[in-house]
Amino acid sequence: MTTTAAPTDLPAVRTxxxxxxxxxxxxxxxxxxxxxxxxxxxxxxxxxVFAPLLAPQDPDxxxxxDVLAPPGGDHLLGTDGSGRDILSRLLYASxxxxxxxxxxxxxxAAIGITAGLLAGYYGRWSESVASSVSxxxxxxxxxxxxxAARTVLGPSPYTTMIVLGVLVSPAFYRVVSAAVAxxxxxxxxxxxxxxxxSDGRIIARHILTVVRAPAIILAAGMAGIAITLQAGLDFLGxxxxxxxxxxxxxxDAFAAIxxxxxxxxxxxxxxxxxxxxxxxxxxxxxxxxxRSGRPRRRRRRDAAPPAASLAESVVVHDEPTGARAEELxxxxxxxxxxxxxxxxxxxxxxxxxxxxxxxxxxxxxxxxGSGKTQTAFAVMRLLAAGGxxxxxxxxxxGADLATLSEKEMxxxxxxxxxxxxxxxxxxxxxxxxxxxxxxEPMRVALGLxxxxxxxxxxxxxxxVGIPDPQRTFAAYPHQISGGMxxxxxxxxxxxxxPDLLIADEPTTxxxxxxxxxxxxxxxxxxxxxxxxxxxxxxxxxxxxDLCDRVSVMRAGRIVETGPTRAVFATPRHEYTRSLFDxxxxxxxxxxxLVPTTQGAQA
Amino acid sequence: xxxxxxxxEDLVVEYPARGFGKKPFRALxxxxxxxxxxxxxxxxxxxGSGKTTLGRAVxxxxxxxGGSIRYAGRxxxxxxxxxxxxxxxxxxxxxxxxxxxxxxxxxIEQILTEPLTVRKVARPEAARRVRDLLDQxxxxxxxxxxxPREFSGGQRQRIAIARALALEPRLIVxxxxxxxxxxxxxxxxxxxxxxxxxxxxxxxLFISHDLAVVRHLSHRVAVMYRGEIVESGDGDQVTSRxxxxxxxxxxLAAPLPDPDLQEQRRAERxxxxxxxxxxxxx
Numbered sequence: 001m002t003t004t005a006a007p008t009d010l011p012a013v014r015t016x017x018x019x020x021x022x023x024x025x026x027x028x029x030x031x032x033x034x035x036x037x038x039x040x041x042x043x044x045x046x047x048x049v050f051a052p053l054l055a056p057q058d059p060d061x062x063x064x065x066d067v068l069a070p071p072g073g074d075h076l077l078g079t080d081g082s083g084r085d086i087l088s089r090l091l092y093a094s095x096x097x098x099x100x101x102x103x104x105x106x107x108x109a110a111i112g113i114t115a116g117l118l119a120g121y122y123g124r125w126s127e128s129v130a131s132s133v134s135x136x137x138x139x140x141x142x143x144x145x146x147x148a149a150r151t152v153l154g155p156s157p158y159t160t161m162i163v164l165g166v167l168v169s170p171a172f173y174r175v176v177s178a179a180v181a182x183x184x185x186x187x188x189x190x191x192x193x194x195x196x197x198s199d200g201r202i203i204a205r206h207i208l209t210v211v212r213a214p215a216i217i218l219a220a221g222m223a224g225i226a227i228t229l230q231a232g233l234d235f236l237g238x239x240x241x242x243x244x245x246x247x248x249x250x251x252d253a254f255a256a257i258x259x260x261x262x263x264x265x266x267x268x269x270x271x272x273x274x275x276x277x278x279x280x281x282x283x284x285x286x287x288x289x290x291r292s293g294r295p296r297r298r299r300r301r302d303a304a305p306p307a308a309s310l311a312e313s314v315v316v317h318d319e320p321t322g323a324r325a326e327e328l329x330x331x332x333x334x335x336x337x338x339x340x341x342x343x344x345x346x347x348x349x350x351x352x353x354x355x356x357x358x359x360x361x362x363x364x365x366x367x368x369g370s371g372k373t374q375t376a377f378a379v380m381r382l383l384a385a386g387g388x389x390x391x392x393x394x395x396x397x398g399a400d401l402a403t404l405s406e407k408e409m410x411x412x413x414x415x416x417x418x419x420x421x422x423x424x425x426x427x428x429x430x431x432x433x434x435x436x437x438x439x440e441p442m443r444v445a446l447g448l449x450x451x452x453x454x455x456x457x458x459x460x461x462x463x464v465g466i467p468d469p470q471r472t473f474a475a476y477p478h479q480i481s482g483g484m485x486x487x488x489x490x491x492x493x494x495x496x497x498p499d500l501l502i503a504d505e506p507t508t509x510x511x512x513x514x515x516x517x518x519x520x521x522x523x524x525x526x527x528x529x530x531x532x533x534x535x536x537x538x539x540x541x542x543x544x545d546l547c548d549r550v551s552v553m554r555a556g557r558i559v560e561t562g563p564t565r566a567v568f569a570t571p572r573h574e575y576t577r578s579l580f581d582x583x584x585x586x587x588x589x590x591x592x593l594v595p596t597t598q599g600a601q602a
Numbered sequence: 603x604x605x606x607x608x609x610x611e612d613l614v615v616e617y618p619a620r621g622f623g624k625k626p627f628r629a630l631x632x633x634x635x636x637x638x639x640x641x642x643x644x645x646x647x648x649x650g651s652g653k654t655t656l657g658r659a660v661x662x663x664x665x666x667x668g669g670s671i672r673y674a675g676r677x678x679x680x681x682x683x684x685x686x687x688x689x690x691x692x693x694x695x696x697x698x699x700x701x702x703x704x705x706x707x708x709x710i711e712q713i714l715t716e717p718l719t720v721r722k723v724a725r726p727e728a729a730r731r732v733r734d735l736l737d738q739x740x741x742x743x744x745x746x747x748x749x750p751r752e753f754s755g756g757q758r759q760r761i762a763i764a765r766a767l768a769l770e771p772r773l774i775v776x777x778x779x780x781x782x783x784x785x786x787x788x789x790x791x792x793x794x795x796x797x798x799x800x801x802x803x804x805x806x807l808f809i810s811h812d813l814a815v816v817r818h819l820s821h822r823v824a825v826m827y828r829g830e831i832v833e834s835g836d837g838d839q840v841t842s843r844x845x846x847x848x849x850x851x852x853x854l855a856a857p858l859p860d861p862d863l864q865e866q867r868r869a870e871r872x873x874x875x876x877x878x879x880x881x882x883x884x
Binding site: 540 | 642649688690693694717720785786787813814822851852854856857858861872
């Protein structure tokens with residue numbers, strides 16, 4: 001190790017994905033639905049703003065001569081039952097509808113977002129108060145309250161919309177407080193607090209950005225509801241009869257439905273299309289936000305070093321003299337690839353060769369992204385979606401696992417090939433007791449009766465060193481510790497007497513004292529049953545403790561392989577040596593602080 | 603001691619339990635520790651030992667219910683929000699998880715200027731400072747215009763270190779800063795921590811579960827177990843010749859990367875475990 005670290009952990013990330021900085025508006029415009037709805041809404045807004053200029057006539061001018069005139073001529077959309085020009089009225093009415101909806105949404109957002117931010121950020125009593133109030137509001141029947149408010153406060157459309165805004169504000173509150181409470185736990189918010197940012201600044205910088213998108217989507221839907229509700233009230237004649245409104249026009253047209261049904265069409269179209277555009281815009285925004293996450297994954301796979309440059313020969317250490325036990329697993333030239341959306345395949349493991357003999361623990365060591373877990377999962381044929389074995393063979397007791405059918409594989413997994421995962425807790429179902437999860441596979445795989453499976457499970461739990469098997473058997477996963485959970489999973493893995501055990505970082509999530517006990521357990525079980533074990537790990541200590549043989553992986557290839565003692569004594573590949581150099585266990589301790597260091601006066 | 607930077611005395615941290623009448627959870631029970639100027643104090647312990655809580659208490663992120671934390675002679679354990687904010691230029695943090703400790707929506711430059719804006723540093727001055735910081739943690743100068751997700755775990759941790767250094771603090775709380783990193787990356791980031799300390803004289807409270815990491819970086823080491831410090835002292839002594847039974851267990855449980863030495867260590871650990879188990883049985 002040198003102190004002037006030339007950081008080679010800097011892969012050249014030149015092909016930057018700038019999608020995140022392309023503004024949301026542009027991403028929405030790129031989708032046809034988003035573009036059409038946004039343009040339509042813009043036109044409606046413009047029509048409302050410039051209604052006095054656009055309207056061919058005074059909306060309230062009634063001409064007795066032109067009652068229910070058909071479209072065409074002086075009246076582009078015809079006239080209503082009082083002889084007023086429909087187009088002019090429609091244009092003027094859009095002012096009322098839009099400003100009413102804006103009022104409702106504005107009031108709801110102001111109340112809901114503020115309360116949500118405060119409750120989500122500060123929690124505790126502000127949250128309890130805000131939740132109670134919002135629950136009361138949600139329980140109120142909106143239309144009844146609106147009718148009551150109109151009776152008390154008069155028919156002004158704006159008062160009605162303000163009341164509606166207050167009534168629907170809990171929707172904003174719920175969405176925002178949930179989003180904020182989620183971000184509140186992020187470490188970067190803690191880091192901002194430690195940096196000395198005031199609460200207001202933290203909210204503006206780190207929290208509002210998260211809330212923005214769901215708030216836009218919600219506002220779009222809510223505006224649609226406000227327009228419909230307002231039109232409904234006007235249609236019932238509960239609005240202000242002095243001003244043209246879409247609902248009022250609908251009501252007038254309804255009165256003349258037998259004489260001129262066409263007049264019903266125009267206000268209906270205005271209400272319907274505006275609401276549809278609002279809803280579509282909301283979903284276009286949501287789609288645009290979801291799509292932004294996608295390119296990252298692709299880029300990460302591309303970032304893997306080019307295969308050819310590393311295709312050097314594998315360093316193979318000599319076998320110690322003496323016969324090895326029968327070969328259990330032989331992986332030949334295994335390549336694993338993932339199908340990409342564009343039809344190509346990205347290879348992550350390039351031609352791995354390794355063998356596991358009976359009664360032997362083979363360690364597969366490497367850093368993250370080296371392909372060690374992919375190799376292990378390929379042996380079990382449990383690759384993630386899109387992954388497949390591109391070439392090579394996996395011989396296990398005379399069969400080639402690479403070509404077996406899924407049905408034949410299922411018969412092998414659990415019975416002949418068992419698996420111990422890295423995260424014990426996420427591999428136990430929280431809904432079932434430990435006992436149920438242990439006995440179920442035994443009853444299916446070995447055909448044991450309920451009582452026989454239970455006896456065997458209790459024996460196994462005792463065997464893996466669980467102090468009170470009865471209690472653990474009846475416990476749910478959340479009631480046991482991580483170390484206990486890993487013991488339970490090991491008990492489950494060996495319950496059907498497998499020949500090959502695949503352990504993927506089985507102790508990485510555990511404390512070091514628990515790790516030592518679990519390693520002891522794995523060693524003892526392996527000795528007793530003479531299983532073959534393929535152990536995936538990143539820890540040289542674990543390999544030294546447990547493994548008979550070791551293979552070092554890097555960038556999808558094995559670079560060095562041999563008996564553990566030989567590889568550890570004389571690592572020959574440059575990469576293996578660099579890994580050993582990075583090990584800290586054998587470095588000298590730093591020693592006490594010398595009082596006169598140059599920086600001490602700083 | 604005149605050069606004492608941080609003094610923790612009889613610190614108690616309790617988290618209120620949910621529901622009435624339940625006893626609060628006591629994460630730290632009467633813990634004392636001090637850090638001198640320019641010193642690295644390593645804090646080792648297993649999960650649930652309270653080591654992260656101690657770090658958060660020093661940062662003002664955990665509720666202190668008893669005892670005191672003195673920074674440069676002044677009690678900082680019960681400061682108001684405003685006074686706490688003023689401490690930002692003295693005490694900083696590097697968190698464990700490099701993936702959630704940087705806001706994914708901000709560029710590196712925005713992340714690094716954040717602490718500077720609080721101090722009302724002018725824009726050109728701040729830009730210059732960001733370039734210096736990136737240089738100090740060995741990141742390319744054009745890194746500023748990129749987003750966190752374009753960097754690997756090790757690089758993100760360098761960015762987090764740069765952010766901590768922005769206000770030139772005298773103490774950085776490092777909460778498991780290398781445990782999410784690969785072996786070779788970990789070594790380089792640890793080297794960076796030492797290099798930064800040598801050039802700035804900053805003190806570290808270095809929290810880790812890994813005895814080897816702590817030993818590599820710490821002048822002094824304290825071992826925590828169930829909310830208390832069970833052993834503390836000179837780094838070499840605590841990590842190579844531990845006295846307390848728990849530290850011994852911790853020491854012997856860490857597997858050595860040498861098959862023969864590890865076999866000896868394993869035998870010794872098992873002997874100790876048997877010795878510990880025997881009296882309790884009889």
